[in-house]
Amino acid sequence: MASCTALLLLVCSLPVSAATESAEAIRATVTRFVRNHLPANISNAQIHVDGPAPGLRFPACDHLQLGFFGYSNPYGNQTVTVSCSSPSPWKLYLPVRLAIKQNVVVAARPLSADRVLSAADLSVVQRNTNGLGGNALSDPQQAIGQVLRFGTLAGQPITTSMLNAPEVVRAGQQVTLYAEGDGIRIATIANAIENGRPGQAILVRNMQSGRVIRGTVTARGAVVVPF
Missing domain, CATH: 3.90.1210.10 (Antifreeze-like/N-acetylneuraminic acid synthase C-terminal domain)
Structure with a gap:
């Protein structure tokens, strides 16, 4: 008994004849829990539950409660909590390793x-x-x-x-410049000052007004500015 820590005192002090939850049954329950929460496209995952240590005995539980501790990474390692509220409360944190x-x-x-x-x-x-x-x-x-x-x-x-994404606008290239707002769209020609990819904001010079403005590159190589 002297070798038991405070956290394991309840486990270590169980009479041999007392009803218990085996380490093997707990691991099997955790494995099913993790597998049921895998994304639908993963069917061949190997699940390795670290612990509980062989030989440890936990009080029998009316209903085991399982959940993820911290971030549940469906593609990598995670930690599962196993807890019991009655008749004797106890809780475990079990590391789980996935091989997919x-x-x-x-x-x-x-x-x-x-x-x-x-x-x-x-x-x-x-x-x-x-x-x-x-x-x-x-x-x-x-x-x-x-x-x-x-x-x-x-x-x-x-x-x-x-x-x-590949660059669809090159510096020095003429592009269509759209000014959009309130359901209105006005098109003109601008000269690109910078290279740009779709979704990237670049500087262009309005060929009509000479103004330099910043707009967003579209997938078709145009530039859009709000007004």
Whole structure:
């Protein structure tokens, strides 16, 4: 008894004959809980519950309550709380490790920064996505035509954070400038002062008035300013 800590005193002091929740049953319950909360597109996850330690006995519970402690990352490690309120209250925090193999887009060869990606630059492999987060690409079409922000090694996963949309406006190029507001749209011609990608704000010079203004680049290569 002297080896028991205060937190485990209730567990360690249980009579051998008392009704208990086994460590194996608790792990099985946590595994089912985690699997039921996985995204619908994940069907092959391997779930590893760390603890409770073999041999520990917990008072039998009328109804086990489970929940996620902190951020529940559906693609990586997480912590699950297991608690009981009656007849004897107790609570556990169990780390859970996930191993999920899914299609992952990787670089087919070493690639340099600012490269516009083509199908030949990419491959699809099965890989454990734990640690990659939810921004790893699964379909090459998500990357084709995008611009690589920095160089990669062959086999390196391609993630959304590594990509930029291609520039659709170049400095010195004439673009259509739209002024929009209150249901009114006025079009004129402007000269781009900066390069721009869709959604990016750049400076342009109104060819008619000579004014330099900042507008937002559209997917079609126009620039829009509110008024």
